[in-house]
Amino acid sequence: MALYTRVKESIAVITLKNPPVNALSTAVRRGIVESLSQALQDEQVKAVVFCGENNTFCGGADIKEFSGSMSGPPLVPMIHSIEASEKLIVAAIEGVALGGGLELALGCHYRVADTNARLGLPEVTLGLLPAAGGTQRLPRLIGITAALELITTGRHISAKEALKLGIVDQVIEGNAVLAAMALALSVIGQPLNARRLSLQAPAWVPDVDYVCEAALARVKQRSRGAMAPVACVQAVRAAAMLPYSKGMEKERQLMDMLFRSSQARAMQYAFFAQRSAGKWSLPNGAQWNNTKARNVERVGVIGLGTMGQGIAVSLVKAGISVVAIEVDTKQLELGKKAVTAMLQRYAQRQGVSSPLHLLKFTLSFHQLRDVDLVIEAVFEDMNLKKRVFSELCKVLKENTIICTNTSGLNVDELAAVTDRQHLVVGMHFFAPAHVMRLLEVVYGSGSSPEAVAIAMALGKRMQKVCVAVGNCSGFVGNRMLKHYMDQSVYLLEEGATPEQVDQALEEFGFAMGIFKVADLSGLDVGWRVRKASGLISPDIDPVKPSRWRFGRRYCPLPDMLCQQGRLGQKTGHGWYLYNSPGSKEAKCDPEILKFLEDYRLKYGIIPRRISSQEVIERCVFSLANEGLRILEEGITAGPEDIDIIYLFGYGWPRYRGGPMFYAAQVGLSVVLEKLEHYHHLQPDVPSLEPSQLLRKLVAEGSPPIQQWKSHIKNLHSQL
Numbered sequence: 001m002a003l004y005t006r007v008k009e010s011i012a013v014i015t016l017k018n019p020p021v022n023a024l025s026t027a028v029r030r031g032i033v034e035s036l037s038q039a040l041q042d043e044q045v046k047a048v049v050f051c052g053e054n055n056t057f058c059g060g061a062d063i064k065e066f067s068g069s070m071s072g073p074p075l076v077p078m079i080h081s082i083e084a085s086e087k088l089i090v091a092a093i094e095g096v097a098l099g100g101g102l103e104l105a106l107g108c109h110y111r112v113a114d115t116n117a118r119l120g121l122p123e124v125t126l127g128l129l130p131a132a133g134g135t136q137r138l139p140r141l142i143g144i145t146a147a148l149e150l151i152t153t154g155r156h157i158s159a160k161e162a163l164k165l166g167i168v169d170q171v172i173e174g175n176a177v178l179a180a181m182a183l184a185l186s187v188i189g190q191p192l193n194a195r196r197l198s199l200q201a202p203a204w205v206p207d208v209d210y211v212c213e214a215a216l217a218r219v220k221q222r223s224r225g226a227m228a229p230v231a232c233v234q235a236v237r238a239a240a241m242l243p244y245s246k247g248m249e250k251e252r253q254l255m256d257m258l259f260r261s262s263q264a265r266a267m268q269y270a271f272f273a274q275r276s277a278g279k280w281s282l283p284n285g286a287q288w289n290n291t292k293a294r295n296v297e298r299v300g301v302i303g304l305g306t307m308g309q310g311i312a313v314s315l316v317k318a319g320i321s322v323v324a325i326e327v328d329t330k331q332l333e334l335g336k337k338a339v340t341a342m343l344q345r346y347a348q349r350q351g352v353s354s355p356l357h358l359l360k361f362t363l364s365f366h367q368l369r370d371v372d373l374v375i376e377a378v379f380e381d382m383n384l385k386k387r388v389f390s391e392l393c394k395v396l397k398e399n400t401i402i403c404t405n406t407s408g409l410n411v412d413e414l415a416a417v418t419d420r421q422h423l424v425v426g427m428h429f430f431a432p433a434h435v436m437r438l439l440e441v442v443y444g445s446g447s448s449p450e451a452v453a454i455a456m457a458l459g460k461r462m463q464k465v466c467v468a469v470g471n472c473s474g475f476v477g478n479r480m481l482k483h484y485m486d487q488s489v490y491l492l493e494e495g496a497t498p499e500q501v502d503q504a505l506e507e508f509g510f511a512m513g514i515f516k517v518a519d520l521s522g523l524d525v526g527w528r529v530r531k532a533s534g535l536i537s538p539d540i541d542p543v544k545p546s547r548w549r550f551g552r553r554y555c556p557l558p559d560m561l562c563q564q565g566r567l568g569q570k571t572g573h574g575w576y577l578y579n580s581p582g583s584k585e586a587k588c589d590p591e592i593l594k595f596l597e598d599y600r601l602k603y604g605i606i607p608r609r610i611s612s613q614e615v616i617e618r619c620v621f622s623l624a625n626e627g628l629r630i631l632e633e634g635i636t637a638g639p640e641d642i643d644i645i646y647l648f649g650y651g652w653p654r655y656r657g658g659p660m661f662y663a664a665q666v667g668l669s670v671v672l673e674k675l676e677h678y679h680h681l682q683p684d685v686p687s688l689e690p691s692q693l694l695r696k697l698v699a700e701g702s703p704p705i706q707q708w709k710s711h712i713k714n715l716h717s718q719l
């Protein structure tokens with residue numbers, strides 16, 4: 001709703017009220033229309049100030065309403081009548097003015113913001129465009145080029161930047177509502193036409209086509225396959241080329257198309273999934289709102305390899321003191337140099353003073369005696385980690401939390417060597433840890449809810465998207481990835497090339513195909529894991545290694561590449577060829593094609609043509625199938641957690657929602673049928689066997705993904 005109040009005799013204040021972000025729900029829009037009419041009818045009122053309750057102007061249209069039938073006064077005519085009002089209207093922006101919230105402010109004649117306000121048109125991140133006149137008014141206010149940048153990225157800007165761009169008229173420290181009233185009193189009586197953005201022409205640009213084509217090329221490269229950024233460019237182009245009313249028609253047409261699209265549904269699902277992942281819960285009933293996290297101010301980071309460096313940088317950026325430890329002076333100096341350089345670059349970019357005073361580098365475990373939490377980031381070796389954990393217990397305070405940055409080792413086995421199993425959790429960061437947003441917080445069987453709460457809160461402070469997951473080999477992301485990777489190499493055996501597989505995956509929307517990712521990470525990473533798990537042993541024939549291990553299909557191609565020293569980008573060749581070691585541009589390697597041909601000949605495999613559809617079905621459905629197994633085992637609280645892990649950690653295209661959402665969107669019965677088909681052809685690949693939960697969900701009529709949790713609960717009670 002909206003609250004109408006009269007102040008200073010001649011000013012009416014209309015306060016949007018819909019906590020927590022005053023989204024423009026039906027009730028709020030109705031309240032605005034009624035309050036505005038009251039203000040316009042009241043002869044005493046000479047000016048109106050719009051503001052939001054609780055120092056938050058408005059977070060935009062109510063996204064929850066998008067999935068139902070929309071009713072109540074529509075936004076476009078409502079904002080039009082604000083702009084057309086003969087009485088002066090000023091927006092007082094505190095907190096946020098986003099999406100429809102900023103569009104409402106653009107309909108006002110003046111805008112005042114407080115210094116901490118954030119503004120933006122983030123509709124593109126929901127698979128939409130600003131459809132309450134934003135694509136037409138913003139270019140008229142700040143020009144085509146700046147509007148294109150803001151609308152196609154959806155980025156939030158500070159009040160300071162908004163002032164520089166000309167989006168707001170004043171930025172004030174203190175109460176924006178009082179400042180808006182003061183501004184209103186100072187300009188009452190001045191003509192309003194020059195303040196009505198729909199009446200203005202956009203600033204002239206010499207070559208609109210060129211500017212729009214360049215923007216189109218940028219968005220296509222940045223978000224391959226996404227419809228919304230392309231539509232945003234088309235709408236802004238219309239602002240430059242057409243009169244306002246025609247531009248509005250174009251905006252409406254493009255919005256109709258996006259609004260109905262599966263991409264918009266997926267991206268809006270992702271918005272809510274991200275928020276639901278933050279509301280973690282454990283199988284024992286402990287959860288985010290019934291468990292207190294104690295504060296963490298000092299953290300120890302053990303190991304300054306690539307992961308440790310990134311973790312230390314993220315901690316310091318969050319204002320947390322770090323004691324960083326290495327085993328010898330050389331490693332310590334290398335780590336110190338890298339961390340210092342990253343933080344100096346960061347400080348320079350942000351225009352802040354370098355936070356190096358928060359860092360201490362040392363060789364001595366004793367320096368950890370008063371840290372609140374430790375993150376171990378040593379080499380991925382169980383025995384080494386166990387030794388580190390035992391040593392830590394000798395020096396740490398008794399309530400210090402111990403976290404391991406393992407990417408898949410058993411957290412319970414590590415906790416067992418400590419004197420505090422309840423204070424041990426996994427914090428699985430993704431490389432590079434100062435860049436990647438995802439953090440899997442892994443609870444073991446003995447981890448206390450408080451330890452989980454502390455790790456989740458720390459991750460959030462480090463700006464990570466945190467997902468609580470149970471302890472199993474590879475946790476969630478890497479456990480699922482294994483099956484996706486298996487299918488990709490089987491496809492090579494059967495006739496595909498790395499480029500074909502990668503092209504299909506990139507066309508699907510992945511940021512990078514699986515073979516390019518493998519080359520980037522280094523093929524030796526998986527090789528070491530396979531050796532440690534006994535899949536590679538000295539009795540395997542080096543010339544014609546077996547294609548079965550432990551009774552299951554196994555593809556020895558990645559091992560054979562490693563044996564040849566083809567470890568990926570770092571050695572200048574892997575699945576692709578690179579100009580030199582460390583260079584990034586992947587080129588097709590004729591040697592690999594020959595190697596694959598020889599391999600097929602050696603094993604008597606007759607290559608066949610493999611379609612992109614088969615690549616996607618086999619790679620993506622096996623990923624989703626494993627996700628369903630994870631759900632049935634209770635490793636995550638819901639499908640949203642899995643999708644968030646894939647969106648933030650594995651380059652899954654946001655406009656496809658995540659593997660679980662994608663499976664639901666394709667249709668669970670289709671996924672079941674395809675998995676049965678491929679499992680029939682590959683009976684020695686157990687992961688292709690449809691999961692119990694998939695069969696159950698299909699048998700129960702494929703409920704929408706939001707209802708899966710209740711079906712999983714029933715499944716658990718039957719087990």
Ligand SMILES: CCCCCCCCCCCCC[C@H](O)CC(=O)SCCNC(=O)CCNC(=O)[C@H](O)C(C)(C)COP(=O)(O)OP(=O)(O)OC[C@H]1O[C@@H](n2cnc3c(N)ncnc32)[C@H](O)[C@@H]1OP(=O)(O)O
Pocket residue numbers: 020021023059060061062063064075096098099100101103122123126128129130131132134255256259260272275276
């Ligand atoms: C059939 C054919 C019909 C075709 C045509 C139909 C046309 C329809 C006409 C539409 C006109 C278009 C109008 C406009 O252009 C569209 C929009 O405005 S879309 C919305 C744009 N706004 C956003 O994207 C902002 C989203 N929110 C945020 O970024 C953040 O929430 C925040 C505001 C920066 C605050 O961040 P935090 O403080 O971290 O808090 P949370 O993120 O955790 O949020 C708290 C709480 O609020 C819920 N929430 C936030 N924003 C919205 C919202 N806009 N609508 C609904 N709910 C919102 C969020 O989910 C959290 O909820 P909780 O988890 O606590 O339940």
